[in-house]
Structures are given as structure tokens and as C-alpha cells.
């Protein structure tokens with residue numbers, strides 16, 4: 560093994576400043592008289608000095624990417640939370656619940672009036688703002704069905720409505736005060752309708768608001 564080979568083995572250690580004093584001396588002496596090993600050392604030093612810069616750039620790029628990823632995850636989380644909240648609010652606003660009839664004094668706030676042949680429901684009181692109205696059909700057995708689903712048409716004797724309210728009653732689009740008339744149906748064209756009622760589905764109680772005069 561010649562001196563150059565020994566020095567080349569030592570050069571990386573020399574460049575990193577981890578040589579013993581003896582080795583440092585030997586390497587420096589050799590380098591002074593050997594251009595090949597000197598240029599070898601230059602190369603090593605350049606590599607050493609370039610790599611921190613490169614590392615820095617790579618690190619910056621990684622950090623930037625992590626920041627973007629964090630931002631995206633944050634945005635998705637915010638959107639997901641907003642979505643859940645909107646869905647929850649929609650559910651509370653649009654899911655019908657049986658109405659507290661006593662609280663809104665419903666039986667006393669409802670009556671029926673006739674204009675010509677048309678039957679109108681007259682509503683009085685603020686409960687109107689919380690309503691959902693479900694058509695309800697009654698039969699001679701005293702059964703009541705919303706929308707007449709699965710209903711025995713032969714036994715049908717009356718048409719009515721069942722009020723429902725929103726799950727959160729405090730959110731109302733408008734509080735209707737005073738009287739409000741809602742058109743129901745033409746009593747001449749709907750001969751099959753013998754009565755119109757309001758059905759309290761909590762207490763299973765029917766309040767007849769209009770009944771056909773059998774002598775007509």
C-alpha cells in the first residue's frame with residue numbers, strides 16, 4: 560500500500576475533523592507534496608459544504624408540504640363539522656313531532672267556516688308558525704291514518720288533519736298572530752266527506768270541526 564492509498568482512506572476523517580493529531584500531521588505533510596490527494600480533499604470539502612444547503616432545501620420543502628397537508632386536514636375538518644351542524648339543524652327543523660295540543664290551546668284555536676261551497680279552516684293563535692299539517696282520514700271503526708296509507712276505503716267517513724311541530728319550536732320562520740284561513744275542500748264536489756276534524760295524535764282524540772247535515 561503506498562502513501563496515497565493510506566491518505567485517501569484518512570481524508571474523509573480529516574475533512575470531518577475526527578482524525579488524531581498524528582494522522583492530521585501525516586495527512587497535511589503528504590498533501591503538501593501530492594496534488595492528487597490535495598484535489599481529493601477539495602472535492603470532499605465541497606461535498607461536505609454543499610450537503611447542508613441541500614438538506615436545508617429538502618427540509619424546507621418537507622415543512623412546506625406538511626404545512627399544506629395540515630391546512631387541508633384542517634379545512635376538511637371544518638367542512639365536516641359544518642356539514643354535521645347543518646345536517647343536525649335541518650333534522651331538527653324538518654322532523655315532525657307530535658304537537659303539544661294543550662300548550663298551544665289547539666282545540667280552542669281551530670274552527671271551520673264556509674264561503675259558498677268551500678270549507679275553510681280558521682286558525683287563531685301563534686302556534687301556526689310551528690306547524691306541519693298531515694292529512695288524516697278516519698273510518699267508522701274510529702281509526703285514523705295519516706295520508707290514508709293502508710286505509711280501508713269502504714269504511715272511510717271523514718277527512719281531517721293532524722298537526723305536528725318542529726323538534727325545536729323556538730326556531731320559527733314567522734310567528735303568525737291573529738286569524739288565518741286555510742282552504743280545505745269543496746263540500747259539493749266532495750260528497751264522500753261527511754266530516755272534517757282535527758286529530759290529536761298524542762291523546763288519540765278527534766275534534767269534529769264540521770259535519771255534513773244529513774237532511775241536505
Ligand SMILES: [Zn+2]
Nearest residue numbers: 563593595596
Ligand atoms: Zn498522495
